[in-house]
Amino acid sequence: MPSPPPVPGRRAPWRTPLAIALAVLLALGVLAGAEWTYQRALDSLASLGARDTARNAIQTVMRRLLDMETAQRGYLLTGRPQYLDPYQAAETDIAHAISRLREHYRSDPDLLRLVDSLQERAREKTSEVTETIALYNAGSHAAWHGLMLTDIGREKMEGVRRVADVLMVTEERRLGIERAAIYRTLAVGHIGVYVLTLLSLLAYVFFLRKNAALQTSQIEHARHLQMERDSLESQVRLRTEELAQLNLGLQEMRDGERSGLARALHDDLGALLTTAKLDLTRLRHSLHTTDPEVTERLRHLSSSLDEGIGMKRRMMEELMPSALHNLGLQAAIEHRATEFEQQTGMTIDLAFMPVTLDVPSEQALFAVVQGALSNVERHASATIVSLRLAQEGIHAVVEVQDNGLGFADRQGTTSASGLRNLRHRIESLGGQFSVHSVPGSGTRVMARLPLRQRDPAPPGAPRATTSG
Template sequence: MSLEKTKTNPLRSSLESVARGRYLMPVVLALGISAMAVNESTFRHSHSTLSAGIALTDARIQAAKTLQLITAASLYAHAYILSGSPDEAVHYREEVKQIHEVKQKAFDLVAQVDTERTISVASVEALVNEEIRDTDEWVNLVARGQPTAARSDAVSKRSRERRDQLRQEFSTMLMKAAEIQQVARFSLYNALSISRMAVHLLALAAVLSMFMFQRQLRESDRLLIEERALLADRVKERTAELTEMAAHLVHAREDERARLARELHDEMGGLHTSMKLEFARLRRVPNMPDKAPAHLASIEARLNEGITLKRRIIENLRPSALDQLGLMPALEILCRDMESVLEQPVQTELEPVASNKNADLTLYRIAQEALTNIGKYAGSTSVQLHLAQTGSEIRLTVRDDGKGFIPTAVGHGRHGLVGMRMRLESHGGKLAILSAPGQGTTIVATLPAQAASAAA
């Protein structure tokens, strides 16, 4: 122990003598100024490099958006060729207008960051303009009453080759932009490394000036606490905004479904009724050919199938039983209808619950999606649906004894479970998925009953 003290004391004495020396502060000040100069230089370089990288990212985003808009415009043009609907032509014109705006932004950003002109946008712009001219010609042909010519041009080999070339040119442009961005990223990493060395020098100067270090540490702690509090507030705020947006999207989708159901019922219902009346008049026409009644019966049978299909589509868009009879009868009807799809009985246990129309629709859609998923994936032999209220909580449970799955391993692109969760969370509810391979699946949806009743 004494030997260690003898070794430590001379080192401490040397440090203390240096600290008391007259050259300590000038050396510390010189180190600080040098580190600040290096840090400022690297900051400016990093700032310019980062700005160029952001501009390249924006250019790639705008280029991808341009390609997406071109695809959307082509789809609307094809839809207009096939249907002749003026709405499709209007959508097409809107997409073309956006193409010109977004395309120019993308090309301007590329020109801004690509000072050596390694990326040629002229060929891409020429192909884009040629694509728009051709699609304009298709739309004009349909408008002039020549849909056959428009379809022929739309599916021609030249059109396909041009679209493939356009995608290839965009891919090449994005690849070159990524290469430039990679070079900028490497340069930024070098600048950050130099900046790190400068920070180390500043840290050394701070170690030699303990009072400054301690004061800065206390200030940093205070700022950290404030930033954490601010970040927590922002997270709460953003969570509330996202929840509100999810609720808005769900309501907007249901409103649109209801509108489509009304349009189908009112417009197509009237057309079908008038057609049925026309068939009734035709049957009373005297001296009809011998085969005419059979043909009329066959055509009327197809009409009845169309009417049945229309009713099924309307029910899928907006279940009339839910609006007219309430949640429990609607769920009972849904389960009976799904039995033919699942090819097995659905056991139901339904109890009255305190909920409003929005909550009823949410619970109905959850049950509908869960039963649809069972029909697609479960391979079950037993399905149960249970609705009950416990205190201030409404609970809907859908259970099957099928294959099961790992809930955390559901891949991207499966939006059913995500949509169910969004619906429930938009009403203050929760979704629980209990499943494992070979052990079936249980979907539990909960909603606050008190909030649902108050909203009603």
């Protein structure tokens, strides 16, 4: 018998947990990469927003100082008060812008000093504009005109512009750094997507290969199992055939022994009892006595011999029915049915068709009839029994059915053992045996055997073919 194939998955029990761990790590890597890219993008966007706020604040300071200078010149040239509106709103806007810059650079002392310088330069420029407007309002035209002709306003504005340029350059540089960080984050995320995609494809290919290997292993395992199953079935079939042949041989041996014993009873014991009966008859005729005791003894001896001869005949019929041996299966069944009706008082409906069988098949079918009728007599409590012998195709069929009590299960009983023996005997001859019974609805016993021709018999031997 071939050795059992390895069960798929048992050669490496660590592979499945490892594959699950790798899949979990890959999923965690995808989530971690996506989260990292998202957080970096959020940080970069927040930093860019802060940079834009700082640049807007610096530009606001410069723009409001220019608005103040423009308002100053327009007022000085025209004297119209409406030109002072931008000047009046500029101080508040500049203060708010300086406050935003302080908040933005709160963690950078160097840039905070530049913000202080920007605030100081803006205050000086504002003071210069305020002083010029105050002189104009006071009517000191020569004074404000002389102040305008000096370069103090331009110098103050240049000082503000230099500090603002430093801050703007710093913000531009940091904005460039942030943009580069964003590009790096995008590049890392881009590469991460490709790497994770490649790893996913590799994992999928690995899964497909393992799945294909598993399917191949399962197919190979199934093939080995099928081979083992076929081998076992072949061995079981061979052993069953051997047991059937052995059972058939034992049955034939048993039938031969029964037939030999029947012949011995007929030839030896029968001759002995017949001789004793004849001697007793001669003795009775030769004795002329009127002694009652002697007469009674002779009568009792004659009766005993008759009983012995009758017992010998019954034993011969049980061992080998003479009707089956001399007249064939149908005649033997009819004789057994007649005896059954006389013994039990039940009615038997007979239905026969001509069949041709060999001796073992006839003996087996007759044994089925005997066993079924014996069970009906002992257990069924039936009133009507139907007995059928027929030819169906290439099979001879015997069926015995009664309207008795039926049964559900008789495992372990004598009748069940007898039915089991009949089944083995029929199946050993290549036939089929079935018993169908429902409690309260009777029992049907059926045997089916292939038709087999009887071996040619010598001239003058009794025929084995039954006729209807």
